[in-house]
Amino acid sequence: MALIACQGASFGYEGNRAVTGLNFTVQNGDYLCVVGENGSGKSTLIKGLLRLKNPIEGSVLMGDGLKPAEIGYLPQQTAAQKDFPASAYEVVLSGRLSARGILPFYSRKDKAVVNENMERLDIEPLRTRCYRELSGGQQQRVLLARALCATKKALLLDEPVAGLDPVVTQELYRLIEKINKETGITIIMVSHDVLCAVKYASHILHLKNKQEFFGTTAGYLKSTVGKAFVGGERND
Amino acid sequence: MINTLMEMWQQPFIIRAVVVGVLVSLCAALLGVGLVLKRYSMIGDGLSHVGFGTLAVAMAFNLAPLQISIPVTMLAAFLLLRISESSKIKGDAAIALISASSLALGVMLISITTGLNTDVCNYMFGSLLTLNKDDLVLSVILAIVVFTLFVLTYNKIFAVTFDETFARATGVKTSLYNMLIAFLTAITIVLGMRMMGAMLISALIIFPALTSMRLCKSFRAVTICSAAVSVVCFFIGANTSFIGIQVRQGHGYITRSLPTGATIVASNLIAFLVFSLINAIKEKIRE
Numbered sequence: 001m002a003l004i005a006c007q008g009a010s011f012g013y014e015g016n017r018a019v020t021g022l023n024f025t026v027q028n029g030d031y032l033c034v035v036g037e038n039g040s041g042k043s044t045l046i047k048g049l050l051r052l053k054n055p056i057e058g059s060v061l062m063g064d065g066l067k068p069a070e071i072g073y074l075p076q077q078t079a080a081q082k083d084f085p086a087s088a089y090e091v092v093l094s095g096r097l098s099a100r101g102i103l104p105f106y107s108r109k110d111k112a113v114v115n116e117n118m119e120r121l122d123i124e125p126l127r128t129r130c131y132r133e134l135s136g137g138q139q140q141r142v143l144l145a146r147a148l149c150a151t152k153k154a155l156l157l158d159e160p161v162a163g164l165d166p167v168v169t170q171e172l173y174r175l176i177e178k179i180n181k182e183t184g185i186t187i188i189m190v191s192h193d194v195l196c197a198v199k200y201a202s203h204i205l206h207l208k209n210k211q212e213f214f215g216t217t218a219g220y221l222k223s224t225v226g227k228a229f230v231g232g233e234r235n236d
Numbered sequence: 237m238i239n240t241l242m243e244m245w246q247q248p249f250i251i252r253a254v255v256v257g258v259l260v261s262l263c264a265a266l267l268g269v270g271l272v273l274k275r276y277s278m279i280g281d282g283l284s285h286v287g288f289g290t291l292a293v294a295m296a297f298n299l300a301p302l303q304i305s306i307p308v309t310m311l312a313a314f315l316l317l318r319i320s321e322s323s324k325i326k327g328d329a330a331i332a333l334i335s336a337s338s339l340a341l342g343v344m345l346i347s348i349t350t351g352l353n354t355d356v357c358n359y360m361f362g363s364l365l366t367l368n369k370d371d372l373v374l375s376v377i378l379a380i381v382v383f384t385l386f387v388l389t390y391n392k393i394f395a396v397t398f399d400e401t402f403a404r405a406t407g408v409k410t411s412l413y414n415m416l417i418a419f420l421t422a423i424t425i426v427l428g429m430r431m432m433g434a435m436l437i438s439a440l441i442i443f444p445a446l447t448s449m450r451l452c453k454s455f456r457a458v459t460i461c462s463a464a465v466s467v468v469c470f471f472i473g474a475n476t477s478f479i480g481i482q483v484r485q486g487h488g489y490i491t492r493s494l495p496t497g498a499t500i501v502a503s504n505l506i507a508f509l510v511f512s513l514i515n516a517i518k519e520k521i522r523e
Contacts, residue, residue, distance in 0.1 A: 050404075050405040052401075052404055052405060067407075068405075068407070069405070069406050069407030071405065073401075073402055073405040073406070075399065075401045075402055075405075078399070078401075081398065081399065084273060084397075084398055084455075085273075085449050085452055085453060085454065085455060085457075085458045086394070086398055086454060086455045087453060087454035087455070087456075089454075090394065090454055090455050090456065091398065093391075094391070094394060094395040094398060094399075094402075094403075095406070097391065097392065097395050097403065097406050097407075097408055098406035098407050098408075100391070104387075104388040104389065104390070104391065105391065106391065128453070128454070129453070130453035130454065133453075146402070150406050156405075
């Protein structure tokens with residue numbers, strides 16, 4: 001069974017439909033990139049997948065025993081975090097919260113998972129550093145480690161490279177690819193950057209307030225909508 | 237001076253005042269960290285005005301002030317969060333709306349009933365020494381409840397404060413914890429009003445957190461540091477207020493005692509300035 005399956009789903013705010021007619025499936029180990037212009041419903045879809053928002057119509061099914069709370073989520077940064085006094089370790093540790101349930105304190109196992117993920121992302125040296133004093137790329141790695149702590153199966157990344165410089169952006173893309181290949185964790189990523197999307201992703205979902213395209217990356221590059229969008233970017 | 241202090245510390249009403257003061261300072265400082273970081277600093281101010289309004293009502297009808305004030309202020313905290321989450325009135329405007337209305341109601345009730353007597357002034361500007369035994373018992377119980385709940389939900393409060401969206405996505409009931417923070421704040425404020433006064437209680441919540449954020453780099457350090465700063469500042473402020481200052485009158489000097497709330501705020505302000513200075517020096521050295 002598919003990990004996530006959208007069947008005729010629509011999402012929106014206060015009766016306005018932000019995105020409609022979603023029919024797609026995500027299999028275990030896929031790397032799906034959600035592309036589209038600003039306001040095309042990408043962020044709304046993310047909220048829907050996380051069950052922060054119920055579909056107006058249709059349904060979102062999760063298979064393989066995946067619970068919405070077990071999706072590792074990397075949200076866009078908020079302004080409040082820019083001056084938040086927290087060590088990198090504390091931020092990553094908060095990713096284990098879903099595994100805690102109502103228990104108040106973290107266990108030894110939680111801490112082991114945190115250490116493992118910090119090592120995997122090469123942020124062990126940043127452990128006691130203050131989150132607000134890290135560079136943009138380091139902050140994203142910390143948040144990625146936190147997301148990894150929350151999941152064994154799927155990561156949902158909302159514009160992970162927004163505001164990063166080109167070198168750091170490429171590093172982060174390679175890191176995400178490595179996580180996908182080595183651990184088999186499914187990646188769903190929302191991105192502006194269609195060129196990198198087609199470079200790394202196995203599947204593409206193109207939104208324009210409705211589903212314009214869903215399929216493999218190779219199929220997307222041959223489709224009319226894909227040719228127009230990728231081509232348009234190249235001419236910029 | 238030492239003798240005066242020694243003598244004072246043997247008085248039961250001073251001991252009562254110090255026990256309540258330490259507990260309230262501790263709770264206020266712990267909750268303050270989250271409130272400041274969540275940009276909810278003004279909630280403390282708003283709720284203290286609500287607390288004052290309800291105290292006025294309680295006094296007008298000869299009811300027990302704390303027992304009426306705590307539930308009503310908790311209700312106001314609930315409303316404030318609901319309004320700022322869901323409606324079109326933004327958070328700060330909602331606070332101004334509710335706090336000004338309840339202050340106005342309180343002042344009106346006071347002038348038609350008791351008038352501005354000492355009791356009212358005590359609640360406006362604080363008086364630590366008028367606490368009776370019942371106040372003490374209630375304050376100690378509630379302060380322990382606030383402290384225990386804070387420790388047990390510490391990790392969740394961190395997650396909800398740092399990143400509400402992520403916390404919600406991982407299945408934390410964020411509105412429940414926001415509500416809990418508001419409730420605990422409401423209790424702390426009403427307890428603290430007796431000592432600090434409605435006008436100054438919000439300082440007890442905001443100052444220690446801001447002070448420790450000058451120097452501390454992690455959430456845990458900020459929390460522990462602000463608890464310590466708050467208790468130390470309370471001791472310094474309270475003792476200064478007990479001793480008072482010597483004022484020249486005619487040919488001699490007389491001792492005037494200072495209002496407790498104001499001296500505690502003043503010592504918090506000094507702590508804040510000292511921490512800011514240390515931070516500035518540290519940054520200079522690093523350059």
